Amino acid sequence: MVDLDTLACLDGLIWLRTGREVATRLKLDQSSVSRRQRICAKSFGISLEKNDQEWVLNGDQTLLNLEREVHQKARLSGLRPLRLEATYWTLPLLCNPEPSGWIAGLSNLVGMEPNLSLLRRRICDAWICGLPDRPDENDPDLCAVPLCAMPLHLLVQADHPLLKQAHIRLEDLQQFPSLALPDGAYPIVERELKKLGLWNTPVHMSRYRRERWEGRSAKDVTIGYGHCLSQAVSGDGLVPLPITLPFRSGEALVLQRDLRDEPAMATLIHTLKERLAHLQPRFPELALAP
Template identity: 55%
Template sequence: MVDLETLAALDGLLWLRTGEAAAQTLSLNQSTICRRAQQCQRVFGVETKKVDGEWDLLADHALLLAERSVHQQARWLGHGPLRLEATYWSRPLLCDPAPNGWVLGLGNIVGMPRNLSLLRLGIVDAWIGAGPDLPEPEDPELTALPLSEMPVHCVVGPNHPLLERPSLRFEDLSPFPSLALPSGAYPKVEAALKQVGLWSSPVRMDRYDRRRWEGLSEEQLTIGYATAMSLEISGGGLHRLPLDLPIRSGDALIVKRAFASSPSIAALRQTLLERLAPIAARHPEIVIAT
């Protein structure tokens, strides 16, 4: 009912939050994004509103979902670039430059729910997510193709008093605040860290903001969390504590099962694994998937 560009304008706003970001990512000018998005809303009888800084649809949109499915099939058949979202660390480390045939999101959406929603709706075609919070193996719609596995560390700023301790137990961390994202953002990580007394100081953050994550650990007494991958881009201001957290993380390529065997996914995964290799060589704790 609408052409690829018109639906892309609306979905670009839902995915990337602003007309400016949608225009840059989709190679359209901002006025075109606005005009086409409004046209798409009129055609399908839907309405958008910003909720907590994110564009969302406010009306029933079954016909829009059907149209979106057709457009996604067209992208997989090569009639437009595929859309890739990533974490704040995998975007610069694994996705720069954007893999061939893909356009890249902002890499700043915090948590599973919105990323999975974008995948299920067909607005985004693949997401580089982080374990252990991945779709369950029995998920009927989505599957996770592993890329890597690695430990998660407690980290603090350079002047933190815990760095002066020759050994540590988790009980020693309890007097200090520990970063926590909104409840449900990463359920398995949240549960594991709460079991050892961490995840105590909530940070409201729907989009990644370094000042409110690593920045709080560097400048205050707050305990944070990091992997070898996230430490690669942290700027060197964080220091590991000598404690083994009861979780392992790692990157995975998440995609609809219907497209998991696509040549485009095989090529993307191979590109990501090749870009992981030199990082793993620097950090032997990173295990690359086979």
């Protein structure tokens, strides 16, 4: 076994990417983070290596995962802050200030799997996930608690040629490039937009970068996607096309099933819904979950 901060240094690098970010959240110096993660890796007979700017573990992690369960229970009991991931728009809108008893991550991981992996390994304790993508209802380990719903819009620059048309058909959309993340990053969104002939211009990024996403739409005729919350944060002056998509977006809190009834989770859900309620007058499209 290792102490709470020693394992936190190892898992913090996987979660937050740099020793500086880990040191800030754990209130340690960077040299302590480096030393403790090495001690932790040696204790479990594993190694931590960087692959494409992300830290990955090599070796048998069976004992490590058991240790993570124990440390998560310690966080739930209040011995250390719980760990919250979000999206780039819910981080400033719902996690500032951080909910009591929680620390928030960088909230820039792209795709379902990287975030779900953090939850499954109990490196993170909860994730504010954008809908419609979410874990399957029959997932044995994870569950999703709905927080709100809202329309998803197709976004373009203010002088986009499509805005000059009286009526926009699907065939008109298909004449323009539309943003697409790597295959499988957000499977449901990808499937639904491909049905419309969209999601056709790949953007390769494992961490969210504004200039590669909204920035593409802001400077050319590329079609992007967004809703009232993401638009409020991006600030790129994009405008929605006057067309209704056949599915909605929203937010849900994803967590381990065995944590669903923990008081800390109930308090977090209440806090997030309360903050969404405060945003509702500003964003009339926002519909709170029951």
